[in-house]
Amino acid sequence: MGKGAPSLSLFLKPILLKHSEKKGYLDKTIAIIGTRGIPNSYGGFEYFAEHLSISLVNKGYHTLVLEPAQELISLDDYRGVERVPVKVYKFLPHPIRKVIYGYQSLKKAKRINVDTIICCGHTPALFFPFFKKSFLKKTIVNLDGIEWKRAKWSFVAKLFLRITEYLSIGWSGTLVADNKGIEEYILKKYRKETELITYGVSIPNEIAEFGLLAAKGLVANNYGLLVARIEPENQIELIIKSFITAGKTLVIVGGISSGYAKKVYKNYSYLPNVIFWGGEYNSSTLLSLRSYANLYVHGHTVGGTNPSLLEAMACGCRIVAHNNVFNHYTLSNTGLYFDNESQLLDLIESCWNKTENLGSAAKLRAIEQYSWDVVTNKYIELIERTENDIVK
Secondary structure, eight states: OOSSSOOHHHHHHHHHHHTGGGGTSOSOEEEEESSSOSSOSSOTHHHHHHHHHHHHHHTTOEEEEEEEESSOOOOOOBTTBEEEEEEOOTTSOHHHHHHHHHHHHHHHHHHHTOSEEEEESSGGGGGGGGSOHHHHTTEEEEOOSOGGGOTTSOHHHHHHHHHHHHHHHHHOSEEEESSHHHHHHHHHHHOOOOEEOOOOBOOOOSOOOOHHHHHTTOOTTOEEEEESOOOGGGTHHHHHHHHHHHTOEEEEESOOOSHHHHHHHHHHTTSTTEEEEEOOOOHHHHHHHHHTOSEEEEOOOSSSSOHHHHHHHHTTOOEEEESSHHHHHHHGGGSEEESSHHHHHHHHHHHTTOOOOTHHHHHHHHHHHSBHHHHHHHHHHHHHHHHHHHHO
């Protein structure tokens, strides 16, 4: 169904879900909360929610993705995943709206009486103390990165994120770290064990087309590629300056809506070899951009296992990444690393005309460790174990 009057299933959902097996599902209902919904048009947790939810449905689980909506109208299912609207109020400032959305999502998941909740990020944890322990035992929190360390946040925002991080550690049923670096951080800071389950990635099986890129003036194997949110902690300007000095073309894929992104665009967009592509969510276009790049540069300095890095690996890109624990645990020895502008410049100049390619090793690592089938099976194992513990 599209837009219109509220579906009867919205009101009878608690009853309908108890009989989900009759609809062809296992007698298990899983809700994913904390994202802006699916299909993904943002990245990060939305990418995760889309792919994990579809994989869970394909394995027989009744899977819901809760998402913000101005009106409680029926939403179309997406590839078998039920999309559940959560009322938000547009007139409220975004930070307040996000906090209230977290609370409303927990309330709705409780009302629906789902078997397991996968909470993306720890913003909803602000309200964990208001829910019973029996409900919180159903909750699996994917911690993402160390959010409060991101340079874009104000002092107040960083304080809020540290509080919600603390509450998620102390009150949730199970914690998931998507990167060994996050696992070690939580263990050292909070003496708390986490489950290590990375993000997943789809391995391309189609041949990328070059026509669209040629129309944009790109030359195959003659440009560097950066796919990221344009934020300070992603080393955007350092990467741009290195390519300018090297005299090589850099394509930057990322939205230009934030204040910082607009500043970077203003400072560098006039240069002929710095191409701001803008936000791009078409998988075929992204596959083409990655497949024909000479070098993929990953500048993320905080966070866990980054989806854009995994997708570059899955495409067999030759990758240079910022030298930090998160990227090392993801790439291992299938990429090269830089700490500063000078080191990145040296890597660009030394790698550009070489024929040997680490990309095939990176792709093999993606297939063996990060495919969605591998990741989904790990979540299913955790879900089943969590539910068994609740029964006991």
